[in-house]
Amino acid sequence: MFNLILFGPPGSGKGTQSENIIAANGLQHLSTGNLLRNEITNQTPLGLKAKTFMDAGQLVPDEVVIGMVDNFMNAHPRANGFLFDGFPRTTAQCIALDALLQQKGTEINVVLALEVGEQELVKRLLGRGATSGRSDDTNETVIRARIKEYHDKTTAVATYYAQFNKVVNVKGEGTVESIYANLKKEIDARI
Numbered sequence: 001m002f003n004l005i006l007f008g009p010p011g012s013g014k015g016t017q018s019e020n021i022i023a024a025n026g027l028q029h030l031s032t033g034n035l036l037r038n039e040i041t042n043q044t045p046l047g048l049k050a051k052t053f054m055d056a057g058q059l060v061p062d063e064v065v066i067g068m069v070d071n072f073m074n075a076h077p078r079a080n081g082f083l084f085d086g087f088p089r090t091t092a093q094c095i096a097l098d099a100l101l102q103q104k105g106t107e108i109n110v111v112l113a114l115e116v117g118e119q120e121l122v123k124r125l126l127g128r129g130a131t132s133g134r135s136d137d138t139n140e141t142v143i144r145a146r147i148k149e150y151h152d153k154t155t156a157v158a159t160y161y162a163q164f165n166k167v168v169n170v171k172g173e174g175t176v177e178s179i180y181a182n183l184k185k186e187i188d189a190r191i
C-alpha cells in the first residue's frame with residue numbers, strides 16, 4: 001500500500017491536486033471535507049453537528065472526524081492505498097490515523113505540504129465562494145477564521161510527521177499543472 005497525506009492551509013489546492021494524483025496512482029481519495037459535506041447534504045446527525053463548526057470556520061471535533069475516517073477505510077478494504085486530503089488536521093488525528101494504519105499493517109509513506117501565502121489563499125477561496133455555493137467560502141471573516149484554525153491547530157501535523165522525516169514541502173503557487181508536476185516528481189520517487 002502507498003499512503004499519502006496532501007497537507008496545506010485551506011485553499012492551498014489539496015482538493016484540486018488530489019484529482020490528478022488519484023487518477024495517476026490508483027489511490028482511494030479520502031477527503032474529510034467532502035465526507036462532511038455529504039453528511040450535511042444528507043442531513044445526518046453527524047452532518048448537523050458538523051455544520052455548526054464548519055459554518056464558523058472551526059474544525060469539527062476529532063472524535064467525529066476520526067470515526068468517519070475509520071468507517072471510510074473499512075468500507076474500502078481492497079484499496080491500493082489512500083490519499084488523505086484535509087486529514088489529519090490535529091495531532092490527535094495524526095495519532096489516531098497511525099493507529100488505524102498500523103492495524104492494517106501499513107503506514108504513511110509521505111506528507112506533501114503545499115505552501116501558499118495568505119493573500120493568495122483568501123483570493124482563491126473567495127473566488128470559489130462566488131461560484132460554488134459553499135457557505136464557508138463566501139464570508140472573508142469565516143475564511144480568516146479557518147486560516148487561524150490552521151495556524152493554531154493544524155501546523156502541528158507537519159511537526160508531528162517531521163519527527164519521522166516524512167514531510168516534503170512543495171510550492172503551491174503557480175499553475176495547477178506546474179504544481180502537479182512537482183508533486184508527481186516527489187510521488188514517483190517513492191511509490
Ligand code: B4P
Binds near residue numbers: 061146176
Ligand atoms: P476542506 O474541504 O478540506 O477544504 P479546504 O481546506 O478549504 O480546501 P482545499 O485546500 O482542498 O482547496 P482547493 O483545492 O479546493 O475543509 C473544509 C472544512 O471542513 C474545514 O474548514 C473544517 O471545518 C472541516 N474539516 C475538514 N476536514 C476536517 C478534519 N480533518 N478535522 C476537522 N474539521 C475538518 O482549492 C481552493 C480554490 O483554489 C479552488 O477554487 C481552486 O480552483 C483554487 N485553486 C487551486 N489551485 C490553484 C492554483 N494553482 N492557482 C489558482 N487557484 C487555484
